[in-house]
Amino acid sequence: MRLLPPVCALALLSACSQQPANTPTTVTPEVKTAANSLANTPVSFDEARFRQDIKTxxxxxxxxxxxxxxxxxxxxxxxxQAFKEMGLVGANHGDYLQAVPMVTYTASEQQTISFGALALEHRKDIVLGSRHDNGGVDIANAPLVFVGYGINAPEYDWNDYQDIDMHGKVAVILVNDPGFALPDSGKFNGKAMTYYGRWDYKFSEASKQGALGAIIVHDTAPASYPWSVVENSWTGPQQDLVVDKAEQDKHIEVEGWITLDVATKVFEKSGLTLSDLMNRAASGPMNIPLKQTANIQFSNTASYANSFNVVATLPGKDRPDEQVLFSAHWDHIGKDESKDGDQIYNGALDNASGTAGILEIARQFANQAKLGQPLSRSVTFIATTGEEQGLLGSRFYAANPIYPIDKSVAVFNLDSTNIYGRTLDYTIVGKGKSELENYLVDALKTQNRVAKGESRPESGGFFRSDHFSFAKLGIPAVFAGGGNEPIDEATAQYKVMMKEKMKGCYHNTCDEYREDWDLSGALQDLAIYYSAAETLANSQDWPGYFAGTEFHSLRGANTKALSE
Known part of the structure; x- marks a missing residue:
């Protein structure tokens, strides 16, 4: 997930030097939390250590x-080793590791695919995989059916599968949801993506409908990422959680993505115009059989092994059974030995930076405890596995929690920190969902910053990282950091330069650590999370979700959402 003091005020970062914005800062910011009377000792975030953790x-x-x-x-x-050195305890009966049973599916690079008379090229035109341990896929003459956005949402009076039997058929589905195409229509949540726009929902719903397969039409704007991300993320070994055979048998046999250009040709071969059908699909539920059939053959292997979440706890002194959680996924895509040149997807921004962030926050809480200022509640840090494959580690923890869900107060999630310098504003992804945001807003006052929603809510950021696994259970969860307004002109110029350097690096081999990253904004954001979590951990508050949000019925708020 990408996310993206004004002046040197009291309790703000002491890093208000006149260094050029495009050089690494070497200062150690100090932060005092405003809302907690126990916090009399400044908290020092060590940039050199933070930077080295990302680099390693x-x-x-x-x-x-x-x-x-x-x-x-x-x-x-x-x-x-890092958590041990801090003095945090292993949360799993003294062990820092929580086993996450995984299955790895690897589809062959040699695939035979045709839609009607149109032969398709693996990777270039289409990317397919199978989450079945059956040796491979051999589909012959399966009817293709266009099912609009592939959504069945009674609360929106919307069912793209109305009056059609999908057994033995392959669904062709648009990315995102109707609100993106018609933001002023009042449909769904306008430009802001709902969960119905996510690929995992679409594959899940196609499975419920009994479809043989499901293929999403990739379109860069509503997907929020280019085809290269699909190719890099959906080829090679694909992990999933191990489930029982009965549940696995219900899953579609083949799933994947097709480029917009090739999909357009498929529809033309059926005597249809995809752009016209896209307009119809946004206006109301629809499905229409295509005059084409799918033929798909490729071998598929499955192997089984445990991966692991790392879970470490700093016990609270008064209510140790109540947990304030931090999450960040340690995993990335690995390496692709079939590529020429650089084969390693280093994942420096995504998400070595977030993992290093929770380590730095954990060190500060541990140091404060050693100085005689322990928290009332416990704070637990979860470095999750398999986020890139569908939030696997966080989904497993949520289904198999080490600490009871009803004793889990909130989740602060870090996924890609701010490498573009300090900002006047602060982005809360999915702003307006829960009272947990109020703690961030209060902490921002010490930095004279303003909370805002993300600039591109159509990307569905709230549903794309580990906090969502906890939100679905009613635990208030936030995903926040960075901003769009640089603190000064020098930082603005640096940001333009660094954005150009990082262009196209999401889920690509160029997401590598860079010595010229300005991490002062990341440290600024760590201070906000630290302050908000400290205040919450020393309170007796139980924040909840605001009325009108998806999770209000699970744990409701007692206050109203703050205005923009």
Whole structure:
């Protein structure tokens, strides 16, 4: 997930130097939390240590940190040792590791695919995989059916599968949801993506409808990422959680993505115009059989191994059974030995930076406890596995919690920190969902910053990282950091330069650590999370979700959402 003082005020970062924005800062910011009378000692975030942790985790030695690989072993050892040195305890009966049973599916690179008379090329035109341990896929003459956005949402009076039997058929589905196409229509949530726009929902719903397969039409704007992200993320080994055979048998046999250009040709071969049908699909539920059939053949292997979450706790002194949680995924895509040149997806920004962030926050809480200022509640740090494969580690923890869900107060999630310098504003993804945001807003006052929603809510950021696994159970969860307004002109110029350097690096081999990253904004954001979590951990508050949000019925708020 990408997310993206004004002046040197009291209790703000002491890093108000006149260094050029495009050089690494070497200062150690100090932050005092405003809302907690116990916090009399400044908290020092060590940029050099934070920077080194990012550099180590994203080094070539760690091979892109794919689950169940050598890279995982190195990562687990690194994180376990770090938490031990801080004095945090292993949350799993003294062990820092929580086993996450995984299955790895690997589809062959040699695939035979045709839609009607149109032969399709693997990777270039289409990307397919199968989450079945059956040796491979052999589909012959399966009817293709266009099912609009592939949504069945009674609360929106919307069912794209109305009056059609999908058994033995392959669904062709648009990305995102109707609100993106018609933001002023009042449909769904306008430009802001709902969960119905996510690929995992679409594949899940197609499975419920009994479809043989499901293929999403990739379109860069509503998807919020280019085809290269699909190709890099959906080829090679694909992990999933191990489930029982009965549940697995219900899943579609084949799933994947097709480029917009090739999909347009498929529809033309059926005597249809995809652009016209896209307009119809946004206006109301629809499905229409295509005059084409799918033929798909490729071999598929499955292997089984445990991956691991790393879970460490700093026990509270008064209510140790109540948990304030931090999450960040340690995994990335690994390496692709079929590529020429650089084969390692180092994942420095995504998410070595977030993992390093929770380590730095954990150190500060541990240091405060050693100075005689322990928290009332416990704080637990969860470095999750398999986020890139569908939030696997967080989903497993949520289904198999080490600490009871009803004793879990809130979740602060870090996924890609701010490498573009300090900002006047602060982004809360999915702003307006829960009272947990109020703690961030209060902490921002010490930095004279303003909370805002994300600039591109159509990307569905709230549903794309580990906090969502907890939100679905009613635990208030936030995903926040960075901003769009640089603190000064020098930072604005640096941001333009660094954005150009990082262009196209999301889920690509160029997401590597860079010495010229300005991490002062990241440290600024760590201070906000620290302050908000400290205040919450020393309170007796139980924040909830605001009325009108998806999760209000699970744990409701007692206040109204703050205005923009």
């Amino acid at each position: 985790l994203s080094s070539d030695e760690f091979e892109g940190r794919a689950p169940t690989t050598k890279g995982e072993t190195l990562t687990l050892n690194f994180l376990t």
